[in-house]
Amino acid sequence: MTASVPLPLSGVLVADFGRVLAAPYATMLLADLGADVVKVEHPQTGDDTRAWGPPYAHGEATYFLSVNRNKRSVALDLRDADDRRRAGELARRADVLFENFRPGTLDRYGLGYEDVRARNPGIVYCSITGFGSGPGAALPGYDLLIQAVGGLMSVTGPAPGEPVKTGVALVDVLTGLHAAVGVLAALRHRDATGEGQRIEVDLLSTLLSSLVNQSAGYTLAGRVPGILGNRHPSIAPYEVFRAKDQPLVIAVGNDRQFAALCRGVGAPELAADPRFAGNADRVGHVDALADVLGELLADRTADEWFEHLTPLGVPCGPVNDLGQAFALAERLGLSPRVPVDGGDGDALDLVANPIKLSGTPPRYDRRPPRLGEHTGEITDWLDS
Template identity: 45%
Template sequence: MTLPADPQPPAHAAETPGALAGVRVLDLSRVLAGPWCTQTLADLGADVIKIERPPGQRHPGGDDTRGWGPPFLKDRDGHDTAEAAYYLGANRNKRSVTVDIATPAGQALIRRLAAQCDVFVENYKVGDMARYGLDATTLLQLNPRLVYCSVTGFGQTGPYRERAGYDYAIQGLGGLMSITGERDDLPGGGPQKVGVAVADLFTGMYATVAILAALRHRDATGQGQAIDMALLDTQVAMLANMGANYLASEVTPRRAGNAHQNIVPYQVFEAADGHLILAVGNDSQFAKFCDVAGLPHLAADPRFAKNADRVRHRDTLVPLLAGTMRGRSKHDWLSALEAAKVPCGAINDLAEVFSDPHVLARGMVSQVPHPHTDALRLVASPMKLSATPPTVRRPPPLLGQHTDEVLAEFGLDAAACQALRDEGAI
């Protein structure tokens, strides 16, 4: 099957080599945590080769997220393609190569590629890579400079290591849902997941940091290493102040809705025409807020003057503020509070986010050409580097789009590729 060549990249994409130019990543990860990591590496200039399952009788092939829609990317005629928005959001700047790693020829091909790569990322279940001869021990013997990163739900060790790991279950098991959602004694109370797969995303970002650290070590010593990333470990780590609160007090925190466990007032309030966020972070800001609200006596009240006292008297203070907040519009509050330098914010839906002048000014929406459309819009990388900024050099690839191109770079000619196709390996 002949696939289209890459469309011309944006003019700015070739201006400056990325910070990771020259780093080659072999990416055997799927869905979100692994692809989020490798997309970040790709944004920074690494050459990421995404290995995907070829189409077969029982599977359409490729990363499962290609089919996780609607919505799907629309082509130039306005028709849905096979590229789900979910997939597009985690796979820019990569090249797609189809390899069936369940075949001996496919396994041998992956070993050949790994011998010439800097980084290997996989998120298969514990033991799968060893069965294929693609585990860290095997590949590090083949390429001692390789940085091998495994991403699993529970890690390579421990009693849960063989369990499959899914973000939703990890948010529950790792404690996040016990502190997310409205209070149990209020309407709508109960456990709530976060609106995006934060355990996956954080694991992808921690994996990126670990890989960069391992590359630094490799460049200094010549020695590669294995990295064992687990969603549950990451979820426990990202409990942050809530985890620290428990370890310091052994008091189990409960859900607090939109309120903050350690700061008051730091929550959503209802205004006359909607809701806004008030995020008072210190006593000085509380005094400024009280002036804006026409409640200067509250800042002098010993029950509320210090944050620790406001936390202790939360149930008295918040209803007093809530009544006042409902007396003015969102715009009035936001304008007055911003002028007084009291932290506050609107609660935007995504249409408002992606039309916000500041979001647009910061370049958080990028438009790139794609084989199916001239106007693929993607969320941009948030990293702003002055000398080596991230760029979008390639749109998310079609399935197998770069198979022949990449294999040729590793020394396989057209005849060798055809032989692999005949064996069902690619």
């Protein structure tokens, strides 16, 4: 890509009143694709995640750094009349506004959807909440809480009665992705009609949708799933086994792969065993199958099985830590890291945007902003 080629969202101004994770993740995705994202922060505290450490890099919380690149920060106190006027002017000029306050909060400052739309009819106004703007509006939208009440923890854990959360705030990330898709759809609609609209995305609805087959099993068949540990409710073998040195995942999705696995572990006869011949048979006899495979897989290391079984068409791999996962991505040529100028002579080693565009790839030309770093230039522009 040459410097003269505009990015897909060049010219799109995003007023980002979002905080913590779901909204900042969404706006970072838009910023990576060329949008001018102006992050509005409280002058004293800024985004909550600026204080969420350790770990730190260059004296800043890595949590904040992970979701705020390619943005500009303006420090505005909405309780101050001048700052409130500037925030309103930013909303008037913006193409998109993001916010994830409790419903009704921004209305008190003249920044609710109806107020902004009156001054800016083309605005795409995206509100992210925990439980919607109806009866659940007052409930706190914390990811762990959503994982609990939304059913994710009921299917996640080592055994029945031992629910666990995921190792990252996954519902926030999924909600941010859905919000970004909604904004892109609304911008497309505005391009065609000139009309803006409001987008509402809540964490609970996002989780219920993202539980996909588990949710559909309930809505279509009335089945309430439970904790299966690392197993799958509908296919087998699809779980973690213990290799000679560390855990190994086997993720067989069809009979052909199962036959290849049987040959690979030196037991081709298992593919013809009536207990394991078809997928439904294997699911019905999953404990017996796990016992047999467990004994066979214990003879080699996880990496040895990975090297041996993968060429046979068997989906498998060691349970990597993050360092090993990044090393694997690098060996596969996926370039998972991107150096971004830290502004102090050192580069921040950030995680790459996973979207690959052949003509207009994501940009990485602006570090996550320091609190209020661009206040002067932005307020001068808003006051002009």
